[in-house]
Amino acid sequence: MSGLRYVYAVCRPFGTPLPAQLTGVAGVPPKQLAHGELVAVVGQVPEEDFAEEPLRAHLEDLDWLGATARAHQNVIDALTVVTSPLPLRLATVFLDDSGVRTMLQEREETFVRTLDRLEGRVEWGVKVYAEPPETAGRPEGSGGADARPAPAAGTAGSGRDYLRRRRNQRKESEERWQRAERFASRLHASLSGYAEDTRMHAPQNSALSGASGRNILNAAYLVPRTGSEAFVELVDRTKDDEPGLRVELTGPWAAYSFSGEDT
Incomplete structure (x- = not known):
């Protein structure tokens, strides 16, 4: 095998073949x-793309990076069907087979310990989003049923009414966020009962993720495969418990959040 070695994951030996295609x-x-005791899942990649200098340039190219990440994830997803892989960081590359084996030998103890912990387990992701009713479905700044004109200048009564409405709106908004946070806390506590480990990630920025609403919960759960059905059912049962909130479930994934790898 010529070219550089791209390493997707480290696994225990597994007998089930990956899809031929x-x-x-x-x-x-x-x-x-x-x-x-270990297996590295590797592929051959060209030096002109994955040697140090061209790779550094490619990592600034979002189209190239996205295509590479999707190809990487396709392999990880296939591995997750047949084993419990320990996924490595995107674009982990070595010169040759010898370099990969040296890496496995140097990190063998850590890899074995982590694979023991991940065996028979998958990662599920759960996000909760909340969106204020007064902005839902309307572009920012547009009118609507709740929109009210500003009071006419010099009208004391109108000014007091306006300030009172503003105070009430702020109070209602605070109460909505508090209800959303209480719901997210209850949901996380319930889901944690089905998980062997959890990770709380920073809330996603909607401008970057493209998801609507405010991200209240962004959590990962390490769940035994045998308990995944009950975990999913619990999420499904709670999706409509609180009006104005959206619950998103993703997975099952390889246990990226629990691998100890810098992914």
């Missing part, structure tokens, strides 16, 4: 590289 980064099917 599966391809990874650079359109190359992944292969298993065994070393002791």
Whole structure:
């Protein structure tokens, strides 16, 4: 095998074959590289794209980065069906098989310990979003049923009414966020009962994620495969418990949030 070695994940040896049509980064099917108790899942990639200098340039190219991330994830998803992989950071590259085996040997103890912890487990992601009713479905600054004109200048009664409405709106908004946060806290506590470990991620910025509403909860749960059905059912039962909130479930994934890898 010529070219550089792109490493997707480290696993225990597994006998179930990956799909014959599966391809990874650079359109190359992944292969298993065994070393002791471990297997690295690798692919061949061209030096002109993955040597240090061109790779640094490519990582600034969002289109290239997105395509590479999707190809990487396709391999991880296929592995998750047949085993419990420990996914490595995107674009983990070595010169040759010997470099990969050296990495496996140097980190063997850590890899074995982490794989033991992840065996038979998957990651589920749960997000909760809240959107104020007065902005839902309307562009910012547009009118609507709740829109009210500013009071006429010099009208004392209108000015007091306006200030009173503003205070009430602020109070209602605060109460909505408090209800949303209480709901998210209850949901997280319930879901944690089905999980062996959890990670609370920073709320997503809607301008970057493209998701509507304010992200109240962004959490990952390490769940035994045998308990995943009950976990999903619990999420489904709670989706409509609080009006104005949206609950999103993703997974099952390889346990990125619990791998200890810098992903």
